[in-house]
Amino acid sequence: MATDTPSAPPAPPTPVHVLLPQIPPALVIGVGASLLYVGISKAADRLRDVLWTTLPDALGIGGYSSLWMIVMLTATGIAVGLVVWKVYGHAGPDPASMGLGGSPLPPGVVPGLLAASMLALAGGVSLGPENPIIAANIALAYWLGRKVAPQAPAAAWVALASSATIGALFGTPVAAALVISEALVQRPGQGSLWDRLFAPLTAAGAGALTTRLVDHPSFETSLPPVTHPGWGDLLAALVIATLAALFGLLGCYAFPHVHRAFGRLRHPMVMLPLGGLVLGLLGALGGPLTLFKGLEEVKQLTSNVGGWSSGDLAKLAAVKLVALVIAASCGFRGGRIFPAVFIGVAFGLMAQALVPEIPPAVAVSAGVLGILLATTRQGWVSLFVAAVLASSTSIIALLCLASLPAWLVVTGRPQLELEPSGASLR
Incomplete structure (x- = not known):
């Protein structure tokens, strides 16, 4: 006769007197992480205005002419190369092996990391701010936390800084909760989730x-x-997400x-200027929409649905994917999520241009879902970002189902991040 296997007892609840003291440092780190992110972003935006508007206007040339894009991206490579070198x-560390988090860096590395990231953001490099800002906030939170409470585990400061920065980046704590919960599942510990x-x-x-109050993202x-x-929308989401995942894997394999x-x-003074030159040539090929981190450019794309041909959108997606791979390979400091979102939006709109019966929100959200699953392997964040762009809660069920075949395509495959040895992270 079969007997029931006894289940493990549930983890005991954490006492309130243990949780309450965690609030003050969490609030301080949350506000500080947001202010650092907003400050770097604002500084990069000001420098971008100077480099792409004020300076070319003073010289009497087009700010987004092919020549200026090539000159500006090459100059950005030289500037970042000098920072990395000197x-x-x-x-x-090598940005190709940096993800959303990681071990704390020495605090002395932070100024150079932030300077290189700000120059790349302002200069038009196809990378976002997320990886360097998270790494900087982790380094600072860990350094200060160890001075104030040396008995606290290092992982606590890393989790607080990562969560705070992700919350600041996306303007909501939901994305941070999803990322951290994924990490906690992989690292079982004491207490309930x-x-x-x-x-x-x-x-x-x-x-x-703090970000919403200061910057209104x-x-x-x-x-x-x-x-x-309807059923047609579900079929479209399944197909587009899967094809977008396959498209994203091209960059991951390369x-x-x-x-x-x-x-x-x-040498960084060879790698980065050459990488900047290649990015400038790609910008001249794909146009100014393929420059920068991609968030504002996504809004430009989606504000003109039906105004782009499928060929134009295919070119935008392909050029941006190549630019992302080049930028992340040659040593520019930056994250890969925001440019990947642009690629997904362009891919989805391309599908919608080919089959106009597909609602644009379905096409765009499915395209973003597939690209992010391929490049990040962060399932919850991919679903969250795709749903936010769709601006519709009714589409979440479609996206959950569409993620299943896309995940089968990407699981076990290379992602857009490398091991420290240079091998593909899977």
Whole structure:
């Protein structure tokens, strides 16, 4: 006769007197992480205005002419190369192996890392701010935290800084909760999930609220919402997400080979200027929409649905994917999520241009979902960003189902991040 296998007892709840003292440091780190992110972003925006508007106007040339894009991206490569070469800490480790988090860097590395990131953001490089800002906030939070509470585990400061920065980046603590919960599932510990999320969620909420009060970020697009999705919409989401995932994997497979090619040049004053030149040529080919991190450019794309041909959108997606791989391979400091979102939006709109019966919100959200799954392997964040861009809660069920075949395509495959050895991270 079969007997029931006894189940493991549930983890005991964390006492309130343990949780309450976690609130003050979480709030401080949340506000501080947000202010650092907003400050770097504002500084990069000001420098971008000077480089792409004020300076070319003073010279009497077009700010986004092909010649200026080539000159500006090459100059950005020289400037970042000088920082990587000469500034203490060399702007941190190889950015190709940096993800959303990681071990704390020495605090002395932070100024060079932030300077290199700000120059890349302002100069038009196809990378976002997320990886360097998270790494900087982790380094600072860990350094200060160890001075104030040396008995606290290092992982606590890393989790607080990561959550706070992700909350600040997306303007909501939801994305941070999803990322941290994925990490916690992989690292079982004491206490329930919500007990372990308590302090990170506090930090993420403080970071998100601070960013909204100071900077008013928005991921909203002008896409018409889908209120009653049907079977045709589900089929479209399944196909587009899967094809977008396959498209994203092209960049993932090319990434280690391109990185290895630039690595043979060895010196940052060769790698980065050459990478900047290639990015400038790609910008001249794809146009100014393929420059920068891609968030504002996404809004331009989605504000003109139907005004782009499928060929134009295919070119935008392809050029941006190549630019992302080049930028992440040659040593520019920056993150890969925001440019990947642009690629997904362009891919989705291309599909919608080919089949106009597909609602734009379905096409765009499915395209973003597939690209992010391929490049980041962060399932919850991919679903979250895709749903936010769709501006429709009714589409979430479609996206959950569409993620399944896309995940089967990408799981076990290379992603757009490398091991420290240079091998593909899977």
